[in-house]
Amino acid sequence: MTTNSNNIPMVRLAGAHKRFGETTVLEDINFQAAKGEFISLVGPSGCGKSTLLKIIAGLHSLSEGEVVVDGMNPKNAREEMAFIFQEANLLPWKRVQQNTELPLKLRGESTERRVETARKMLELVNLSHALDKFPWQLSGGMRMRVSIARALTLAPRVLLLDEPFGALDEMTRDNLNEDLLRIHARDQWTAFFVTHSAAEAVFLSNKVVVLSANPGRISQVIEIDLPKERNAELREGSAYLNYVAKVSNAIRTVH
Amino acid sequence: MASTSKKIQSALLPITSGAIILAVWYLISYWYGRSVGYDVQRIIIPFPHQITSALWSEREVLWQSTRQTALSALIGFVAAVSVGYALSMLLASAVWVKKALYPWVLVLQMTPVVVLAPIFVLWMGQGLPSITAITFMIGFFPVVANTTMGLVSTDRNLLDLFEMSNATKAQEILHLRVPYAMPYFLTGMKIAGTLAPIGAISGDLFAGSSQGGVGGIGYMVILYNSQLKIPELFATALVACMLGFVFVGCVNWLHWYLLKDWHDSARKVENT
Numbered sequence: 001m002t003t004n005s006n007n008i009p010m011v012r013l014a015g016a017h018k019r020f021g022e023t024t025v026l027e028d029i030n031f032q033a034a035k036g037e038f039i040s041l042v043g044p045s046g047c048g049k050s051t052l053l054k055i056i057a058g059l060h061s062l063s064e065g066e067v068v069v070d071g072m073n074p075k076n077a078r079e080e081m082a083f084i085f086q087e088a089n090l091l092p093w094k095r096v097q098q099n100t101e102l103p104l105k106l107r108g109e110s111t112e113r114r115v116e117t118a119r120k121m122l123e124l125v126n127l128s129h130a131l132d133k134f135p136w137q138l139s140g141g142m143r144m145r146v147s148i149a150r151a152l153t154l155a156p157r158v159l160l161l162d163e164p165f166g167a168l169d170e171m172t173r174d175n176l177n178e179d180l181l182r183i184h185a186r187d188q189w190t191a192f193f194v195t196h197s198a199a200e201a202v203f204l205s206n207k208v209v210v211l212s213a214n215p216g217r218i219s220q221v222i223e224i225d226l227p228k229e230r231n232a233e234l235r236e237g238s239a240y241l242n243y244v245a246k247v248s249n250a251i252r253t254v255h
Numbered sequence: 256m257a258s259t260s261k262k263i264q265s266a267l268l269p270i271t272s273g274a275i276i277l278a279v280w281y282l283i284s285y286w287y288g289r290s291v292g293y294d295v296q297r298i299i300i301p302f303p304h305q306i307t308s309a310l311w312s313e314r315e316v317l318w319q320s321t322r323q324t325a326l327s328a329l330i331g332f333v334a335a336v337s338v339g340y341a342l343s344m345l346l347a348s349a350v351w352v353k354k355a356l357y358p359w360v361l362v363l364q365m366t367p368v369v370v371l372a373p374i375f376v377l378w379m380g381q382g383l384p385s386i387t388a389i390t391f392m393i394g395f396f397p398v399v400a401n402t403t404m405g406l407v408s409t410d411r412n413l414l415d416l417f418e419m420s421n422a423t424k425a426q427e428i429l430h431l432r433v434p435y436a437m438p439y440f441l442t443g444m445k446i447a448g449t450l451a452p453i454g455a456i457s458g459d460l461f462a463g464s465s466q467g468g469v470g471g472i473g474y475m476v477i478l479y480n481s482q483l484k485i486p487e488l489f490a491t492a493l494v495a496c497m498l499g500f501v502f503v504g505c506v507n508w509l510h511w512y513l514l515k516d517w518h519d520s521a522r523k524v525e526n527t
């Protein structure tokens with residue numbers, strides 16, 4: 001969970017502004033994330049969290065300022081990034097296996113590598129038994145797992161997650177959070193994770209960025225100084241609960 | 256088993272109502288025949304058995320007409336679907352293309368086919384080409400409207416997903432837009448399929464001819480009507496109705512078959 005010795009930032013935003021027409025959505029965002037950091041973004045609805053992720057992904061361009069991903073313009077760094085959307089965002093006409101292979105297929109990987117990588121990632125998210133199912137045959141949590149597996153096939157160095165578990169029940173969400181941390185410990189991507197849940201943000205991150213609304217600015221960055229190894233027990237500890245209270249409070253005061 | 260008795264019940268209901276309708280029909284025909292004479296009754300409200308015997312005695316002619324009409328309907332339908340699909344791809348390819356062309360597609364649609372029909376006959380003469388063109392005109396627009404809608408309304412998030420994978424425009428069309436638009440296209444196809452036999456029969460009314468054998472169903476309608484062969488006219492209606500059922504049945508099956516795996520409109524809950 002701690003910052004890597006590598007000091008070159010994986011993602012850097014400097015004086016970033018984003019306007020849609022007349023309205024300023026993001027104002028003067030300055031932030032950087034080192035390799036392996038897990039950053040959560042919290043803030044009121046409409047404050048620009050999704051917009052910020054899309055800017056890092058190169059899906060939106062900045063009105064002013066700079067965004068750099070691994071030393072590159074985001075559009076050129078696409079190969080190193082994966083985006084996980086709020087809804088699982090699967091192709092309904094493709095089975096789990098083909099859905100997972102999709103990004104590799106679009107990149108022109110060989111069938112053999114595609115199939116193998118997808119299998120491996122689906123195994124990682126415990127879905128080996130569902131390769132031939134269509135998305136509608138899966139539960140919401142399973143669909144999200146496919147979406148995670150699909151993102152992981154790209155071996156991303158930056159993972160962008162936009163409220164991926166917002167629509168799931170708490171149990172499923174907790175389980176997926178633990179899965180995510182397990183995989184993160186293994187692969188050490190840099191994560192930007194948008195959520196509305198203070199508890200989730202604290203459990204996952206080493207930093208929680210609190211945004212204020214209208215325009216969206218960084219109001220506070222809370223470092224989460226909890227042990228690297230995190231599991232269900234952590235959720236009962238007072239250190240964790242204190243952080244949750246602190247983040248909840250920070251979210252409330254920006255409203 | 257409960258489900259079997261349910262099935263019998265649901266089959267029994269339309270049979271019973273059919274029998275009632277037949278009985279009422281007989282009653283009315285009988286009552287009418289009693290008051291004006293059975294010669295007049297025969298050419299106003301024939302008894303159902305008079306219709307079926309007309310159907311039997313005219314079976315060869317009607318079979319030929321049906322085949323002719325089915326052929327026009329099929330050609331017109333296939334043309335409407337394929338040209339409609341191609342045009343939709345063109346319309347969806349860029350915003351300016353749609354802006355430039357769609358109004359004219361609408362103009363074409365708003366012009367009633369009954370007005371265009373004589374023009375087609377003027378250009379292509381009586382017979383199959385004109386009839387097919389009329390069928391085409393009727394089925395074409397639903398395909399274009401629905402497919403274009405499907406092609407341009409692709410889910411924003413899915414498009415973002417493709418962009419994140421650096422997908423080319425061709426990949427986006429092939430792997431995303433086209434399959435995404437499939438249910439829309441098939442809905443258009445279904446409407447076109449429902450209209451095709453109607454189109455072919457109306458086409459017959461304007462452009463039907465009996466050159467080289469018998470005419471289509473619409474032609475027979477005119478012929479029987481002018482000869483006061485009314486039971487035969489009713490029999491023709493019966494045949495047209497059956498043709499419609501077969502046509503729509505095939506198209507609906509195709510719709511179901513292509514979507515059964517994944518789309519809400521076609522799938523059934525699986526018990527695995």
Ligand SMILES: Nc1ncnc2c1ncn2[C@@H]1O[C@H](COP(=O)(O)OP(=O)(O)OP(=O)(O)O)[C@@H](O)[C@H]1O
Nearest residue numbers: 020021025043044045046047048049050051052163
């Ligand atoms: N493509 C767009 N064009 C114009 N305005 C947009 C666009 N996308 C977002 N906005 C505006 O930008 C603001 C921020 O939107 P954004 O989706 O980033 O909020 P958010 O923080 O993710 O909210 P939520 O928590 O509800 O998902 C909103 O006011 C929204 O209306």
Ligand SMILES: [Mg+2]
Nearest residue numbers: 049050051162
């Ligand atoms: Mg959002």
